[in-house]
Amino acid sequence: MISPSIRTANFHYAIRNLVSAAEAQERAGRSVVYLNIGDPQAYGFRPPHHVVEAVARALRNSFTGYAHSAGLRVARSAVAAYATALGAPVTPEQVLITSGASEAADLVLTALVNEGDEVLLPAPGYPIYPAILNKLGAIARNYTLNSAGQWQPVIEEIKSLITNRTRALVLINPNNPTGSIIPDETTTQLLEIAARHKLLVIADEVYRELCFEKQPASASVLAQEMDVPVITLESLSKTHLVPGWRVGWMRYTHEKQMRDLTDAIGRLASGRLCSPTPAQYAVEPALEGSREFQRDFLRELKSRRDFCVNRIRNNEGLSCEIPAAAFYLMIKAEKLGGRTDEQFVLDLLKETRVLVVPGSGFGVDPHLGYFRMVYLPDEATLEEVFNRIDRFMATA
Numbered sequence: 001m002i003s004p005s006i007r008t009a010n011f012h013y014a015i016r017n018l019v020s021a022a023e024a025q026e027r028a029g030r031s032v033v034y035l036n037i038g039d040p041q042a043y044g045f046r047p048p049h050h051v052v053e054a055v056a057r058a059l060r061n062s063f064t065g066y067a068h069s070a071g072l073r074v075a076r077s078a079v080a081a082y083a084t085a086l087g088a089p090v091t092p093e094q095v096l097i098t099s100g101a102s103e104a105a106d107l108v109l110t111a112l113v114n115e116g117d118e119v120l121l122p123a124p125g126y127p128i129y130p131a132i133l134n135k136l137g138a139i140a141r142n143y144t145l146n147s148a149g150q151w152q153p154v155i156e157e158i159k160s161l162i163t164n165r166t167r168a169l170v171l172i173n174p175n176n177p178t179g180s181i182i183p184d185e186t187t188t189q190l191l192e193i194a195a196r197h198k199l200l201v202i203a204d205e206v207y208r209e210l211c212f213e214k215q216p217a218s219a220s221v222l223a224q225e226m227d228v229p230v231i232t233l234e235s236l237s238k239t240h241l242v243p244g245w246r247v248g249w250m251r252y253t254h255e256k257q258m259r260d261l262t263d264a265i266g267r268l269a270s271g272r273l274c275s276p277t278p279a280q281y282a283v284e285p286a287l288e289g290s291r292e293f294q295r296d297f298l299r300e301l302k303s304r305r306d307f308c309v310n311r312i313r314n315n316e317g318l319s320c321e322i323p324a325a326a327f328y329l330m331i332k333a334e335k336l337g338g339r340t341d342e343q344f345v346l347d348l349l350k351e352t353r354v355l356v357v358p359g360s361g362f363g364v365d366p367h368l369g370y371f372r373m374v375y376l377p378d379e380a381t382l383e384e385v386f387n388r389i390d391r392f393m394a395t396a
Contacts, residue, residue, distance in 0.1 A: 010134035014127050014361020021346055022355045033354045033385055035374045038176075038327055040241045040297070043376040047241040048293040051282045055245075058281035067277045069270040071097025071249070075283035079234075079249050082287045088220035088232075094252040096265065097283070099275040101206050101235040101248040102128050108202060108231055108250065109168075111264040113138040118165045120158060123363030124151070124330060124370070126176045126204065130363065141166070142363050147370075150321055151180035151330070155189055162193075168200040169193070173216050174207040177362050177372040178330045179323020184217045191219060195228035200258065203232045206248075209239045209294065211325040212302050220253040229257040238326070239294065240286045245279040247286075301327050301375075304382060308375045311386040317393040327376050330359065333369040337396055340366040347396075352388035 022032045034042070041047075058064060070076060076092035083090045098104040105128055113119065115137035121129050123142035130140040143158045145151040158169070171190060173182045182190075194201045203219035220232045235248035255262055305322070308329055312318045320331045336344050341358035348371075349355050359370025375382065 007135050007137070011131050012127070012134070012361075013131050014357055017361070018342075018345065018349070018355060018357070021349055025349065025353060030353050032349070033377070033381065035377070035385065036355045036357050036372075038238065038374050038376065039243050040238065040327075040376055041243065044378070045241050045297060045300075045376070048286075048289070050289045051236075051240055051242070051286050054285040055278055055281050059278055062281065064277045067097075067274040067280060069272075069274050070266065071095070071275065072277065072280045072283075075249075075280040078284040078287045079251060083218075083220065083232075083251050086218050086221055088218055088224060088251075088253055090251050090253070094255050094262075096250050096269055097275050097280055098248045098250060098269075099246040100237055100243075101204065101233040103246075103275070104233045104248050104250040105129060105202070105204070106132050107265050107268050108233075109133060109138070110136060111261055111268055112200060113167055116165060117167045118163060119167055120161055120169045120199075121363065122153065122170065122172055122175065124175070124177050124359065124372075125170070125172055125363055127361055127363075129170055139165070140363075145175065145178065145180065147321065147330075147332070150324075151175060151178040152182065153186065153190070155186070155193070158190065159193060162197050162199075166197065166199060168202055170202045170204065171219055172204040173219070174211060174325035176207060176326060177328045177357070177359075178321065179207075179326045179328050180321070181211060181213070181216050181324045184222060187216065187219055188222050191223050191226055191228050191230075195226050199228075200261070201228060201230045203230055205232055206235045206238060207326040208234075209291075210298065210301070210327070212298065212305070213324050220251070223253050227254070227257070229254045229261075231258075236282060236286050240282070241293075241297070242279075242282065245282065246276060247279045247282055248275075249283075304375045304377070304379065305329070307379050307382055308373075308386070311382075311390075315386075315390055315393060317396070318389075327374060329373045329375055331356075331371055331373055333371065333393070333396075335396060336367065336369045341369055341371060342366060344369065344396075345371055348389070348392055351392050352385075354385050354388055
């Protein structure tokens, strides 16, 4: 028997980890409603025509072989123009195109941390970050987002977590899984802390354009007058409804403070040759083209969010904060019956054939009873989902 490496045992990605249990239900002839992965296309949403057509034209007429390891020049130039228009000027040389923001996170952390180094992560937060750190033998230090206060960080707690091994502060704004938005004033305070302690800031802003209220300023914009290096991670996956295309990027703010790091990231990127070339032709039309489809998408999302929140409020056994962005609900089950959140989710799947993700998969205490649910389906599907959940909660 060929044994796997020890580090693979430490790699956990909760969003997909429970899929095997759902697939077992399907093998037994029971259909499952998958509300674990935020894929708009899985629920009938389609990418904008002008983005699809640009890639189709490129497949027919343009170069689609190996691109530069940093990405096609046209894609990097579009990102640079987009960032500059936001107020965070960069050159195309300060942009690296990746296979989604997840690959960007992997490249940055692999280039940054040594075994035993520490990185500050929000909890709840996107699980790819602790998974990568565990793989690398580094340590995730969670800072708590306060569920009683719209899932906001506590500045003093973050300060208390910084040690001489701390290398970076990760900001996810808007947050996945909570849909909360960190106010610009708080982000500014966090940037000041990072500058004071000479930390890299990794700003995950994948959902920044999918807000139901005013968008937060990019951390890269707020950092312009500060002496703090920022690597911003962005993607077309959710904003342009193309998660399977794997189109993301990183861009560097105050690169002069991290030139050795960005050189190391470039070396790592060269080892995988390039991110898929055809999809890179989507970047320019996506960033420079019409956003009318996005406004339609947000109207649909807000309607579905409000429907779900009303259903939750009508169930005494459930509660949630109203998300200000994205398409996730972080729901609290008030009575676990002595179970962990993972066992609760597995029992929910068994009884209702609805798959969600336990809060512990996002760094939350497994005994608090949180789970994340995607609210992308149409209202008829969501109605049936909550009918099943209500029946389950009545007997749980």
